[in-house]
Amino acid sequence: MNNILVTKTKSAWMRLLATFLLAFWLPGATLAAQEKAPDVLIKEISTEVLAVLKSEAAKADQDPARTVALLEKIVLPHFDSRRMTQLAMGKSWRQASEAQKQQLIDGFYALLVRTYSGALTQYSDQQVRFKPFKMAAGDKNVRVQTEVEQSGAPAVPVDYMLRKKDGKWQVFDIVVLGSSLVINYRTSFNQEVSARGIEGLIALLHDEKFQLEASASGGKK
Amino acid sequence: MKRLRTTFLSLALVSLTGCASTPDAPAEQGALERYNRSMYAINDKLDRAILRPVAKAYDRVTPDPAQTAVRNFFGNLGDLWIGTNNFLQGKPAEGVNDWARFVFNSTWGLGGLIDIASQAGLPKHNEDFGQTLGVWGVGEGPFIILPLLGPSTLRDAAALPLDSPMSSGPLLAVNDRAVLNSLFALDLVSFRATLLGADQILQKASFDEYAYMRDFYLQQRRYKVADGKVTYDYDLYDDDEEQAEDE
Numbered sequence: 001m002n003n004i005l006v007t008k009t010k011s012a013w014m015r016l017l018a019t020f021l022l023a024f025w026l027p028g029a030t031l032a033a034q035e036k037a038p039d040v041l042i043k044e045i046s047t048e049v050l051a052v053l054k055s056e057a058a059k060a061d062q063d064p065a066r067t068v069a070l071l072e073k074i075v076l077p078h079f080d081s082r083r084m085t086q087l088a089m090g091k092s093w094r095q096a097s098e099a100q101k102q103q104l105i106d107g108f109y110a111l112l113v114r115t116y117s118g119a120l121t122q123y124s125d126q127q128v129r130f131k132p133f134k135m136a137a138g139d140k141n142v143r144v145q146t147e148v149e150q151s152g153a154p155a156v157p158v159d160y161m162l163r164k165k166d167g168k169w170q171v172f173d174i175v176v177l178g179s180s181l182v183i184n185y186r187t188s189f190n191q192e193v194s195a196r197g198i199e200g201l202i203a204l205l206h207d208e209k210f211q212l213e214a215s216a217s218g219g220k221k
Numbered sequence: 222m223k224r225l226r227t228t229f230l231s232l233a234l235v236s237l238t239g240c241a242s243t244p245d246a247p248a249e250q251g252a253l254e255r256y257n258r259s260m261y262a263i264n265d266k267l268d269r270a271i272l273r274p275v276a277k278a279y280d281r282v283t284p285d286p287a288q289t290a291v292r293n294f295f296g297n298l299g300d301l302w303i304g305t306n307n308f309l310q311g312k313p314a315e316g317v318n319d320w321a322r323f324v325f326n327s328t329w330g331l332g333g334l335i336d337i338a339s340q341a342g343l344p345k346h347n348e349d350f351g352q353t354l355g356v357w358g359v360g361e362g363p364f365i366i367l368p369l370l371g372p373s374t375l376r377d378a379a380a381l382p383l384d385s386p387m388s389s390g391p392l393l394a395v396n397d398r399a400v401l402n403s404l405f406a407l408d409l410v411s412f413r414a415t416l417l418g419a420d421q422i423l424q425k426a427s428f429d430e431y432a433y434m435r436d437f438y439l440q441q442r443r444y445k446v447a448d449g450k451v452t453y454d455y456d457l458y459d460d461d462e463e464q465a466e467d468e
Contacts, residue, residue, distance in 0.1 A: 153296060154347040155344065161455065
């Protein structure tokens with residue numbers, strides 16, 4: 001069991017402490033991330049995310065909007081949202097102007113964060129195990145492999161794809177059970193672009209974003 | 222449940238006849254996609270009306286350790302069939318692992334309620350006969366939405382008449398229909414409860430929920446057949462400006 005990173009926090013006190021430290025640590029953690037190896041980075045992010053989910057789930061006044069804000073703070077500095085959007089768009093990406101690209105990135109990013117942070121709250125009783133990390137000197141894209149374990153079911157492989165950008169490793173895709181969360185959007189994005197153009201997709205992404213914001217703040221309060 | 226299976230069996234057998242023709246067809250076209258989309262909508266309505274609320278209630282009233290024990294129990298019964306498939310795929314070490322899991326968990330794991338085998342270093346695998354057919358070189362065929370049972374491919378559907386009963390393993394020896402039916406219902410509800418987070422992702426993740434689900438299903442099946450040896454070509458659509466940054 002030694003090689004297993006048990007992310008379950010031991011007590012309510014630990015959870016409080018984790019949240020507390022999180023608030024103070026983040027600026028420092030971001031600075032230090034420049035020299036961090038990809039696997040170390042992913043370990044830290046997932047530990048922090050799980051700590052937030054635990055502490056938020058334990059609170060009496062559960063507020064999805066607050067949870068999302070907390071998660072964004074952890075995840076945002078380490079995700080390459082431009083590359084994610086580009087991969088989701090595939091061949092349509094080149095049709096977009098720079099201003100449109102920025103709108104696409106904003107819309108897609110908001111969609112991802114709200115979708116997954118909302119659903120993540122269901123996964124508080126699971127554990128993350130890290131597989132041995134390998135990378136060669138010249139690797140451009142590296143893969144950090146983890147397994148999410150739940151008793152009675154086979155472990156679900158979750159792989160993080162990272163690439164160096166401005167001297168910092170950044171996540172550009174998450175592959176769950178062999179399915180790329182980013183590339184999975186390609187079919188529907190390209191369909192939308194061929195039906196209503198880049199502007200149509202932008203409108204749709206931002207429309208979706210508003211709906212989610214409304215449901216997040218209008219939910220449990 | 223029995224009736225449901227018979228429906229399935231005939232359906233799968235009918236579909237088997239057309240199986241060899243299109244091993245590597247493009248995602249979907251025309252009439253089949255129209256059928257799939259409407260069947261998906263019907264399944265979704267049924268799920269929202271019945272299964273999802275029941276699973277939610279189950280999730281609310283059942284303490285986590287009890288939910289785990291239920292998952293462990295049915296998971297243990299499935300290990301025999303998982304092991305058989307590993308043997309059929311030419312992976313004897315994995316097969317022995319799975320059968321040993323069943324022996325350990327059925328005895329020291331109190332009839333499968335506790336998964337002590339995992340803690341002892343015998344991991345749980347994910348295999349079924351659909352995957353075995355894939356390993357043997359049978360193409361997946363077109364993507365189809367089965368009534369009540371959801372996404373599948375022609376190949377996986379053809380394997381279901383074997384997969385569905387065999388994954389219940391020793392439970393098939395139970396003669397009492399009422400007991401058997403309640404156990405199947407519990408298995409179904411427990412399984413649905415594990416998906417309560419995932420279905421939320423699906424609903425919010427995309428404006429074309431059906432296409433998103435279809436691509437996810439196909440990708441994860443291919444991944445399982447290949448035992449994880451699948452990679453994406455991430456540089457295929459690489460941007461000019463991004464490449465310039467790397468120089």
